[in-house]
Amino acid sequence: MKNVTLKVEGMSCGHCVNSIEGALKTIGASGKVDLSGGTVAVAYDESQLTITAIKEAIEEQGYDVV
C-alpha cells in the first residue's frame, strides 16, 4: 500500500469531500480530504493503480490536482 498526499484546488464543502472520496473508492483507492488544508491523502495499491489514475479520478470530479 502506497500513501500520497495531493494538493487539490476547488474543494469547498461536504459535497466536494463526498464526491472525491467516493470517486477514489470507486477505483479501489482510499482517500481522505482535508478541506481546510486543500489536500487529499490517498492510500492505494501500486500493483493495481497508478498515481495518474488517482489524479484523473479527482480531476474527473471537477477539481484541479496541482
Place this chain on the structure above:
Amino acid sequence: MKNVTLKVEGMSCGHCVNSIEGALKTIGASGKVDLSGGTVAVAYDESQLTITAIKEAIEEQGYDVV
C-alpha cells in the same frame, strides 16, 4: 406566483447549487442560486407554499437562511 430573494450562507460550489435548487423543486418551488452573491431567488405559489416552508427546505440541506 410570488418572487423572493433570500440571503443564504454556506453555499460554495456546484453541488450546493444542485442541492438547494433540487430541494426547492421537490416542494414545488423554483429556485436559482447566485453563488457569488450568496443569494437564492425563489418563485413560488403563495396558495401552495409559505415562505417558512421555503426557508425550511433550504435549511434542511445544511445552509443558513439569514
